[in-house]
Amino acid sequence: MLSKSTKIYVAGHHGLVGSAIWNNLKQRGYDNLVGRSHKELDLLDPVAVRAFFDAEQPEAVVLAAAHVGGIMANLQYRADFIYQNLQIQQNVIGESFRHGVKKLLFLGSTCIYPREATQPMREDVLLTSPLEYTNEPYAIAKIAGLKMCESFNLQYGTNYIAVMPTNLYGPNDNFHLENSHVLPAMIRKIYLAKCLNEGNWEAVRKDIDLRPVEGVNGSNTEAEILEKLARFGIAPDAVTLWGTGKPLREFLWSEEMADASVHVLLNVDFKDTYKEGEREIRNCHINVGTGKELSIRELAEKIVKEIGFKGELRWDASKPDGTLRKLTDVTKLHELGWHHKIEIDEGIHRLYEWYLKGICINHQTI
Numbered sequence: 001m002l003s004k005s006t007k008i009y010v011a012g013h014h015g016l017v018g019s020a021i022w023n024n025l026k027q028r029g030y031d032n033l034v035g036r037s038h039k040e041l042d043l044l045d046p047v048a049v050r051a052f053f054d055a056e057q058p059e060a061v062v063l064a065a066a067h068v069g070g071i072m073a074n075l076q077y078r079a080d081f082i083y084q085n086l087q088i089q090q091n092v093i094g095e096s097f098r099h100g101v102k103k104l105l106f107l108g109s110t111c112i113y114p115r116e117a118t119q120p121m122r123e124d125v126l127l128t129s130p131l132e133y134t135n136e137p138y139a140i141a142k143i144a145g146l147k148m149c150e151s152f153n154l155q156y157g158t159n160y161i162a163v164m165p166t167n168l169y170g171p172n173d174n175f176h177l178e179n180s181h182v183l184p185a186m187i188r189k190i191y192l193a194k195c196l197n198e199g200n201w202e203a204v205r206k207d208i209d210l211r212p213v214e215g216v217n218g219s220n221t222e223a224e225i226l227e228k229l230a231r232f233g234i235a236p237d238a239v240t241l242w243g244t245g246k247p248l249r250e251f252l253w254s255e256e257m258a259d260a261s262v263h264v265l266l267n268v269d270f271k272d273t274y275k276e277g278e279r280e281i282r283n284c285h286i287n288v289g290t291g292k293e294l295s296i297r298e299l300a301e302k303i304v305k306e307i308g309f310k311g312e313l314r315w316d317a318s319k320p321d322g323t324l325r326k327l328t329d330v331t332k333l334h335e336l337g338w339h340h341k342i343e344i345d346e347g348i349h350r351l352y353e354w355y356l357k358g359i360c361i362n363h364q365t366i
Helices: 016-027 046-056 071-076 078-098 134-154 182-197 202-212 222-231 254-267 296-307 331-335 344-365
Strands: 008-011 062-063 103-107 161-166 168-169 236-243 249-252 286-288 311-318
Touching: 008 016, 016 161, 016 168, 016 254, 046 078, 062 202, 062 254, 062 331, 071 078, 078 103, 078 134, 103 134, 103 236, 103 254, 134 161, 161 254, 168 331, 182 202, 182 222, 182 236, 182 344, 202 222, 202 344, 236 296, 249 254, 249 344, 254 286, 286 331, 296 311
Parallel strands: 008 062, 062 103, 103 161, 161 286, 168 249, 236 311
Antiparallel strands: none
């Protein structure tokens, strides 16, 4: 157990999960936290990372920093996803080892599992068959990260734990139309379509002033805005989404992921992640999710209902669906003492409220 005075470095503390972990630690009375923005510390730069560890000497590390995105980004920027994530992991885990960090928590993703993995996916299906093509580079980087933690533990007796969260959503999410994940992207698309449907141009302009779309913001003409939004499937009468809507997905509220992560950081050691007496120790990572799933179509319909959009939902089957099913088996997590509480309907409501509040606050401060 880490004491309340332990110096903990949270890498990626401005991100979706990192910010939630930071807040969760604070709420539990852990005030000796260290964080650096990307501008302050480039985790791709090994010299800068070493200098940071030399100066700060953290006793525990949470590696929540990563280069992430949805299907479109994963397809287009394959080199970025494998190179940047490997580099971040190499630098942070390597310096943690050199500086004698007592506890490290590495955050991965359930996309590490094979495309055709038996469902729900237990930790031991890792590396049993080929990965999903669209996010293979990212998945390989995350597999390397968890294996690095596992290998340091086995060779050097370190205490590095890897957790693999399912699809996350929540406060501080990324609502970029090109590289955000499916749930926040849907909320923004359906919200903008609703505003167009109602002729509420003031709301549309507020939204794209806060998050410009490929250089188009609230000062552009209505025709320019309509043309740009149409490129992302957003129109007054309909929203067009990628794929068929048939894939099933599991979603976890990011603040609950943070609570699970901090629970593991404080209460779980490497020896707790495998059965004693095993000849080959592997797959010591821990799935973090709800163990529940719904289709992308059902998700979209829930968001339409929450937002009150009166138009049509359309599906572009020429675009990839990605993996058809990715349900985690969370038995290991439950056995280690943590269980989720927030279900998907409540989560969608919370995130939409957070999104609207952000637009109002930011518009007032412009």
